[in-house]
Amino acid sequence: xxxxxxxxxxxxxxxxxxxxxxxxxxxxxxxxxxxxxxxxxxxxxxxxxxxxxxxxxxxxxxxxxxxxxxxxxxxxxxxxxxxxxxxxxxxxxxxxxxxxxxxxxxxxxxxxxxxxxxxxxxxxxxxxxxxxxxxxxxxxxxxxxxxxxxxxxxxxxxxxxxxxxxxxxxxxxxxxxxxxxxxxxxxxxxxxxxxxxxxxxxxxxxxxxxxxxxxxxxxxxxxxxxxxxxxxxxxxxxxxxxxxxxxxxxxxxxxxxxxxxxxxxxxxxxxxxxxxxxxxxxxxxxxxxxxxxxxxxxxxxxxxxxxxxxxxxxxxxxxxxxxxxxxxxxxxxxxxxxxxxxxxxxxxxxxxxxxxxxxxxxxxxxxxxxxxxxxxxxxxxxxxxxxxxx
Amino acid sequence: xxxxxxxxxxxxxxxxxxxxxxxxxxxxxxxxxxxxxxxxxxxxxxxxxxxxxxxxxxxxxxxxxxxxxxxxxxxxxxxxxxxxxxxxxxxxxxxxxxxxxxxxxxxxxxxxxxxxxxxxxxxxxxxxxxxxxxxxxxxxxxxxxxxxxxxxxxxxxxxxxxxxxxxxxxxxxxxxxxxxxxxxxxxxxxxxxxxxxxxxxxxxxxxxxxxxxxxxxxxxxxxxxxxxxxxxxxxxxxxxxxxxxxxxxxxxxxxxxxxxxxxxxxxxxxxxxxxxxxxxxxxxxxxxxxxxxxxxxxxxxxxxxxxxxxxxxxxxxxxxxxxxxxxxxxxxxxxxxxxxxxxxxxxxxxxxxxxxx
Numbered sequence: 001x002x003x004x005x006x007x008x009x010x011x012x013x014x015x016x017x018x019x020x021x022x023x024x025x026x027x028x029x030x031x032x033x034x035x036x037x038x039x040x041x042x043x044x045x046x047x048x049x050x051x052x053x054x055x056x057x058x059x060x061x062x063x064x065x066x067x068x069x070x071x072x073x074x075x076x077x078x079x080x081x082x083x084x085x086x087x088x089x090x091x092x093x094x095x096x097x098x099x100x101x102x103x104x105x106x107x108x109x110x111x112x113x114x115x116x117x118x119x120x121x122x123x124x125x126x127x128x129x130x131x132x133x134x135x136x137x138x139x140x141x142x143x144x145x146x147x148x149x150x151x152x153x154x155x156x157x158x159x160x161x162x163x164x165x166x167x168x169x170x171x172x173x174x175x176x177x178x179x180x181x182x183x184x185x186x187x188x189x190x191x192x193x194x195x196x197x198x199x200x201x202x203x204x205x206x207x208x209x210x211x212x213x214x215x216x217x218x219x220x221x222x223x224x225x226x227x228x229x230x231x232x233x234x235x236x237x238x239x240x241x242x243x244x245x246x247x248x249x250x251x252x253x254x255x256x257x258x259x260x261x262x263x264x265x266x267x268x269x270x271x272x273x274x275x276x277x278x279x280x281x282x283x284x285x286x287x288x289x290x291x292x293x294x295x296x297x298x299x300x301x302x303x304x305x306x307x308x309x310x311x312x313x314x315x316x317x318x319x320x321x322x323x324x325x326x327x328x329x330x331x332x333x334x335x336x337x338x339x340x341x342x343x344x345x346x347x348x349x350x351x352x353x354x355x356x357x358x359x360x361x362x363x364x365x366x367x368x369x370x371x372x373x374x375x376x377x378x379x380x381x382x383x384x385x386x387x388x389x390x
Numbered sequence: 391x392x393x394x395x396x397x398x399x400x401x402x403x404x405x406x407x408x409x410x411x412x413x414x415x416x417x418x419x420x421x422x423x424x425x426x427x428x429x430x431x432x433x434x435x436x437x438x439x440x441x442x443x444x445x446x447x448x449x450x451x452x453x454x455x456x457x458x459x460x461x462x463x464x465x466x467x468x469x470x471x472x473x474x475x476x477x478x479x480x481x482x483x484x485x486x487x488x489x490x491x492x493x494x495x496x497x498x499x500x501x502x503x504x505x506x507x508x509x510x511x512x513x514x515x516x517x518x519x520x521x522x523x524x525x526x527x528x529x530x531x532x533x534x535x536x537x538x539x540x541x542x543x544x545x546x547x548x549x550x551x552x553x554x555x556x557x558x559x560x561x562x563x564x565x566x567x568x569x570x571x572x573x574x575x576x577x578x579x580x581x582x583x584x585x586x587x588x589x590x591x592x593x594x595x596x597x598x599x600x601x602x603x604x605x606x607x608x609x610x611x612x613x614x615x616x617x618x619x620x621x622x623x624x625x626x627x628x629x630x631x632x633x634x635x636x637x638x639x640x641x642x643x644x645x646x647x648x649x650x651x652x653x654x655x656x657x658x659x660x661x662x663x664x665x666x667x668x669x670x671x672x673x674x675x676x677x678x679x680x681x682x683x684x685x686x687x688x689x690x691x692x693x694x695x696x697x698x699x700x701x702x703x704x705x706x707x708x709x710x711x712x713x714x715x716x717x718x719x720x721x722x723x724x725x726x727x728x729x730x731x732x733x734x735x736x737x738x739x740x741x742x743x744x745x746x747x
Contacts, residue, residue: 114489148522155520162488162525167512173478174513177485184441184467184491191489207478214473368523369557370582376660378557383698 034058035328039262043254045245045282050253051269055261059330065107065260066325067339069099069318072123074347075132076291079122079139083295087355088139091166092153095123097290100317101224102127104263105192108271114182116162116175117194119154120224120289124194128161132347136354143360144353150360150368169195169202172221176208179219179280190274192267194222198229200243209247209280216279220270221247223284224257230293231302244284257287258315288315363387418604423593425567426456426532429574430494432606434464437492440578443470443483444496444533453498454534454593480506480531484513487529487583494578497533500549500587507552514583515558528581532574535563535587536630536681537730543718548682550629553585554658554691560584560612561658565633567597569656572610580612587658589631615662617669621651624675624740627666627692629655632679632731639736650740658688663695670701675743676709679736684713707743712736 034056042050057065076094083092095102098120106127109115117124125135130146138145138156146156154166162178165171175193182189199205200223212219223243227234234241244252251273255266263285270281288311292299299308325331366378366387377386420428434440441464446453448461448471461469472479476497483495497503503510514527536548553561560582564570570588577584602608618633619640626636633654640650651669655661670676676696678689689711696702696709715729741747 116485147520147524150522151520157521157524162485163521165513167508170481170508170513173481173509174485174488177482177487178489179485180482181486181489181491184439184486204475204477204481207473207475208482210473210475211478211482215470368519368521370560371518371523371526372581 030329031331032059032329035062035330037261037324039259039265040256042262042266043242043244045242045247045252046249047251047253051255051262051265055265057261057330061107062321062325062330063335063339065103066318066321066331066336067343068103068106068127069260069321070340070343071132071347072096072099072102072126073318074343075126075135075350076122078136078347078351080291080295082136082140082351082354088153088295089141090152091119092139092295093120093293094289094291094295095120097311097317098224098226098257098287099123100260100263100321101222101257101285101287104260105222105267107260107264108267109192110189111160112189113271114160114162114178114189114191115194116165116171116178116191118168118171118196118199119164119166120196121154121156121164125156125158125161125164128158130156130158130161131350133350133353136350137357140354140357141359142354142357144357148360148364150365169199169204171195172199172202172205173208175221176212176217176219176280179212179217180215182218183216188275190218190220190271192220192222194224196229197223197225197227197234197241197243198232198237200225200246201238209250209282212280213247213250216277218274218277219280220267220274221250221280221282223282224287225284226287226289228289228293228302231297233302244282247280247282250280250282252282252284254284254286257285258317258320260317260321366390417598417600419596420567420571420599420604421594421596422564422567422570422588423454423456425571425597425599426574426588426593427458427460429571429578430457430460431463433575433578434460434468436606437578439490440492440494441468441470442494442496443472443479445472445474445498447471447496452496454590456588456593457496476502476505477509480509481513484509484527484529487514487527488517488525492528492530492578494530494532497531499538499545499590500533500535501545501547503531503533503549510553510583510585511556511559515556517558518582519558526581527583529583530574530577530580530586531584532577532586533588534590534593536589537714537719537726538590540721540723540726541719542721546719548680548714550587550658550680550682551687551691553587554661554688556659558583559659561587562612562656563587563629563658564656565592565630565654567595567599568603569610569616569654571599571603572608573612573656576609576612579609584612587630592631592634610656613657613660613662615656615665616654617651617665618654619650619652621649621673623648623650623673624677624743625651625653625666625669625673626677626679626736626740627653627655627669628679629658629688630681632681635731635733635736636679639733639740642733642737643740648740648744648746655688661691661695663699666692666696667699667701670696671704674704674706675740676705677712677736677739677743678709679712679731681714681730684711684716687711687713689713707745710739710743712739
């Protein structure tokens with residue numbers, strides 16, 4: 001049985017964009033600079049109008065999105081392999097299949113906007129500007145990791161990026177708090193607070209909707225609905241699976257999370273909404289994860305293999321973009337193949353470094369307890385051992 | 391501000407009128423409530439990014455009137471009434487700190503902070519470490535802690551041990567008005583997450599305030615205990631309202647020529663071990679006093695610290711703890727009184743430590 005969200009994603013096949021507008025005649029030498037596509041419909045909640053279904057993309061942007069999604073895909077595959085060979089330990093939640101969400105949203109935001117997400121964060125850490133080598137080195141716990149190996153998979157931070165959060169749902173009020181700070185300082189920037197279909201039922205999420213709406217906070221709530229909260233399909237966890245309506249008095253919309261251009265358009269709409277002082281907005285992106293919840297979950301005891309295979313075959317965001325670009329001559333198959341090879345080489349190199357770099361020396365484990373504090377003694381594991389925290 | 395002007399007027403009067411014997415002006419008195427109010431007012435004036443949020447802090451002037459007048463002075467932007475959603479507004483406060491503001495997040499009492507404790511510990515306390523120094527959280531959580539009067543079990547718990555347990559958090563527990571003002575100001579200026587545990591029953595108590603304490607730049611350092619009263623026979627160490635209990639007990643014992651040294655911890659974490667240990671080395675006897683429960687409490691931690699330090703060799707008796715009774719707080723007045731430590735508990739325990747009676 002297909003889960004509710006998987007059915008949703010699959011249903012969008014019916015309205016899959018086949019119509020497209022070719023700018024010039026096809027020919028090997030006739031690469032176009034830009035093309036227009038039609039996305040599937042956006043479901044709207046308490047909105048008179050929504051994002052445009054007609055989306056235009058330039059060649060440069062399209063190749064950038066392709067490259068970014070492919071980088072995330074390869075990086076996550078590499079992380080999965082490192083986990084299987086026990087070089088990565090603990091938790092490792094892979095983003096494979098959901099790439100269009102991070103890449104599409106980032107395409108409509110600026111580096112001055114702020115983002116916070118939950119634990120399936122590697123893709124976002126990358127789109128927010130952290131190089132893959134520092135992400136992989138954080139996963140392998142080395143000092144070249146973005147948090148020097150002290151955070152691990154779920155605690156990576158970057159510029160205007162607040163992780164990476166391990167407690168389901170806790171990041172949502174934090175995101176509204178960031179939005180509060182932005183409004184307080186008179187900034188025009190927005191905060192995107194992401195959460196999954198599992199977290200969508202958390203009480204603190206509703207507490208946050210309430211305050212965000214009351215105080216008109218410039219916060220875009222994003223529910224990355226991948227159909228399963230760990231192993232529990234959405235219809236078994238939520239009395240209402242229309243996550244874009246769950247904000248009630250917060251207007252919302254649902255977009256196809258496997259279509260990077262639809263995600264971008266939805267985010268553009270939401271960002272403009274928030275920037276114009278209309279308060280928060282909720283976006284549900286219908287997406288899918290290929291791997292299990294985390295590396296300790298094969299991901300097949302609660303959903304059929306056929307479902308995963310079908311998604312990969314018919315709804316893959318990277319394949320989808322590649323097909324689109326080739327079909328309208330925005331790019332050639334050869335140059336996209338070259339991108340694939342470049343990305344593979346970059347990630348392979350990053351993996352080697354992530355395996356070879358050293359961990360922090362043990363004495364440094366006592367550091368980063370407090371900021372701006374003169375060095376102080378910290379107790380170790382026996383009464384005769386102390387470290388100095390600097 | 392009015393207090394300062396009064397002081398200035400008194401000083402000038404004394405200079406003009408007294409030629410022969412110049413006595414110092416009458417010291418200012420301030421309640422703990424006013425001291426906290428002054429601290430927040432001064433820090434909000436000093437730094438635009440400091441703001442207060444919590445239930446009833448604005449239009450109601452604070453459930454216990456601690457934030458009286460602040461909303462009228464600073465308006466909606468700086469003093470925000472929240473809905474009754476602790477987990478939500480504490481998380482929002484933490485997020486705003488992560489993005490560069492300096493929130494004061496009030497819990498109406500720390501009992502309600504349990505609903506939000508994940509945000510205090512996992513989102514605030516641990517973040518600087520997890521991010522290896524990239525992400526700071528300059529937030530203050532404050533509110534009344536411990537027993538009040540007749541509010542029964544769900545509203546009377548002391549959280550000093552719970553918050554004091556966690557690395558990454560600073561935890562202060564003022565007793566006097568000077569403590570309250572200086573510690574809260576330090577907490578607000580501290581770029582780390584600080585839990586400031588006040589006491590409802592102390593809000594109305596007035597204390598003398600030195601000239602220094604009345605100044606806008608007065609700070610009490612976090613992590614340093616204060617010796618409230620010097621002594622030689624036994625050390626009493628305490629925090630918050632129980633410090634008053636120790637001082638009363640010390641007065642009673644003084645009549646029997648037993649001189650107690652009373653230490654006011656002021657900070658639960660990081661605890662001032664040095665002052666404790668030096669005192670124990672001097673008096674050879676230690677009794678801890680607190681309102682919270684005994685098991686895994688502040689006193690239990692002090693006992694462990696002393697056992698593992700070189701002060702152990704100076705002890706002439708085991709370290710004893712005076713604590714709240716190990717029961718949920720009952721409502722009936724007699725029972726409530728019997729649940730909380732009184733001066734007779736401290737006096738008895740000191741005498742046991744000294745092998746008298």
